Amino acid sequence: MKKTVLFDLDGTLLPMDQELFVKAYFGRLARKLAPHGYESDPLIQAIWAGTAAMVKNNGSRTNEEVFWETFCALMGEDCRTDEPLFAEYYEKEFQQVEEVCGKNAAAAETIALCKDLGAELVLATNPIFPAIATESRIRWAGLRREDFRLVTTYENSRYCKPNPAYYREILQTVGLRAEDCLMVGNDAVEDLAAAELGMPVFLLTDCLINKSGRELDGCPHGGFPALQAWLRECLV
Numbered sequence: 072m073k074k075t076v077l078f079d080l081d082g083t084l085l086p087m088d089q090e091l092f093v094k095a096y097f098g099r100l101a102r103k104l105a106p107h108g109y110e111s112d113p114l115i116q117a118i119w120a121g122t123a124a125m126v127k128n129n130g131s132r133t134n135e136e137v138f139w140e141t142f143c144a145l146m147g148e149d150c151r152t153d154e155p156l157f158a159e160y161y162e163k164e165f166q167q168v169e170e171v172c173g174k175n176a177a178a179a180e181t182i183a184l185c186k187d188l189g190a191e192l193v194l195a196t197n198p199i200f201p202a203i204a205t206e207s208r209i210r211w212a213g214l215r216r217e218d219f220r221l222v223t224t225y226e227n228s229r230y231c232k233p234n235p236a237y238y239r240e241i242l243q244t245v246g247l248r249a250e251d252c253l254m255v256g257n258d259a260v261e262d263l264a265a266a267e268l269g270m271p272v273f274l275l276t277d278c279l280i281n282k283s284g285r286e287l288d289g290c291p292h293g294g295f296p297a298l299q300a301w302l303r304e305c306l307v
Contacts, residue, residue: 086173
């Protein structure tokens with residue numbers, strides 16, 4: 072019996088157009104940091120470099136450590152002292168990014184359904200953001216941090232999607248086997264990577280990302296009604 076359900080966040084529980092989100096996110100961050108000596112293009116390039124380094128993390132350090140090491144190597148070793156400015160951005164300006172995200176009541180309904188069926192929940196969002204940013208996006212989706220036994224963030228994770236080690240780390244943290252879990256996501260590469268460990272995966276197609284053009288016939292997929300039917304079948 073499957074008793075733990077892993078959910079992706081962006082594009083799954085929180086509807087979004089990734090391009091709009093990234094544009095709003097970087098635009099507001101660049102304006103926030105400009106008065107403090109950060110030029111927009113180098114700043115954005117350094118953030119992308121830090122993100123790429125986290126995706127390649129081999130588990131030797133947290134994603135947070137990997138990001139700041141890469142970022143400071145490009146922007147200057149003193150940049151870490153500006154971390155409070157980034158935290159302030161997430162507390163204030165970042166909240167305006169909610170405007171470019173959608174909201175679907177079916178997300179909260181699906182979380183409630185899982186709870187009613189006795190399942191525990193993990194928010195398996197790619198851990199490239201600090202907790203403060205992830206918890207904000209949880210609220211934007213109409214959910215609460217307390218809905219989830221574990222939320223992966225760059226502070227508590229040492230791998231990223233699509234590395235199967237990301238999912239293995241989650242299993243070790245919650246003390247479960249892959250066959251005891253289900254994964255729900257919207258990315259045919261990042262979220263289907265959980266299947267490599269033997270974890271059943273459902274792809275939500277409302278905001279589907281399938282850059283490789285992967286054939287989905289062999290994978291359960293569809294909108295929220297199909298997802299809820301799949302969960303009832305798997306959890307009851």
